[in-house]
Amino acid sequence: MVIGFYLRVCEIHLVIRMEYLFDRWGEVERALAPGALLLLDYDGTLTPIVERPELAILSPDMKELLKSMSRHYTLGVISGRSLADVKGLVGIEGLYYAGNHGFEISGPRVELVKPEAERVRPILVKLCEELREKLNNIKGAIVEDKGSTVSVHYRLVAEEEFEHLKNIFEEAVGPHIDSGVVKVTHGKKVFEVRPNVEWDKGKAVLWISGIVDSKGELKPIYVGDDRTDEDAFLALKEKGITILVSEGPIESNAKYFVKNVDEVKTFFEGLINLQTQK
Numbered sequence: 001m002v003i004g005f006y007l008r009v010c011e012i013h014l015v016i017r018m019e020y021l022f023d024r025w026g027e028v029e030r031a032l033a034p035g036a037l038l039l040l041d042y043d044g045t046l047t048p049i050v051e052r053p054e055l056a057i058l059s060p061d062m063k064e065l066l067k068s069m070s071r072h073y074t075l076g077v078i079s080g081r082s083l084a085d086v087k088g089l090v091g092i093e094g095l096y097y098a099g100n101h102g103f104e105i106s107g108p109r110v111e112l113v114k115p116e117a118e119r120v121r122p123i124l125v126k127l128c129e130e131l132r133e134k135l136n137n138i139k140g141a142i143v144e145d146k147g148s149t150v151s152v153h154y155r156l157v158a159e160e161e162f163e164h165l166k167n168i169f170e171e172a173v174g175p176h177i178d179s180g181v182v183k184v185t186h187g188k189k190v191f192e193v194r195p196n197v198e199w200d201k202g203k204a205v206l207w208i209s210g211i212v213d214s215k216g217e218l219k220p221i222y223v224g225d226d227r228t229d230e231d232a233f234l235a236l237k238e239k240g241i242t243i244l245v246s247e248g249p250i251e252s253n254a255k256y257f258v259k260n261v262d263e264v265k266t267f268f269e270g271l272i273n274l275q276t277q278k
């Protein structure tokens with residue numbers, strides 16, 4: 001009983017600790033004085049969540065904001081999408097891009113493909129085929145082969161079909177989890193199968209930060225909306241500015257929240273203003 005109560009108190013404590021970013025603008029502004037390394041998730045952060053992944057197109061005004069920001073700050077986009085996909089969707093030269101949650105990274109003077117991802121590739125190809133075949137009868141299920149990882153999207157699947165989909169997914173992936181080859185993470189209406197190695201958005205963010213800013217002079221900022229972004233929030237907890245896109249404060253490793261993609265834009269406008277007013 002005592003432990004249960006304590007945990008509940010901790011949860012509440014965590015919820016209360018998260019601050020609305022614009023209530024704390026002064027402290028953010030002060031922290032950014034030395035310059036910033038801005039690392040951004042894509043889906044749900046730069047574009048609203050949509051029904052099918054291919055519909056998440058960057059709006060012209062968001063693209064303009066990113067371009068303006070890239071003149072003043074070092075910018076990276078860190079996505080669960082494949083590297084080629086996220087690069088194509090953002091379409092701005094000179095940025096750092098990390099695809100497949102950081103298994104592939106590319107940017108000025110940097111190229112990284114984690115070798116573990118290449119080793120697991122043959123298994124993922126087979127798994128993809130199997131999942132496509134078995135989920136074929138479930139309307140709305142999308143199996144996406146992203147090279148180093150595989151996603152099963154179920155946003156368009158009827159609620160009463162979800163258990164069926166989950167069972168098929170678990171049956172297909174289970175043996176590869178048991179043999180230690182892959183692991184599964186759970187995002188917004190998506191299951192993701194990835195190589196079972198200690199590498200995630202948090203490790204990727206620290207890796208990029210080490211390359212771009214080896215002396216640690218820039219303030220890292222991370223903005224994301226999903227569970228996989230929690231790794232990045234955690235990695236930057238002490239030294240960075242971490243911002244969750246969420247309608248309200250929830251339990252998260254992020255220190256601040258903004259409510260939606262429009263407020264992400266407002267934040268970017270604020271960052272640009274800080275530079276142009278200098």
Ligand SMILES: [Mg+2]
Nearest residue numbers: 041043044226
């Ligand atoms: Mg996202």
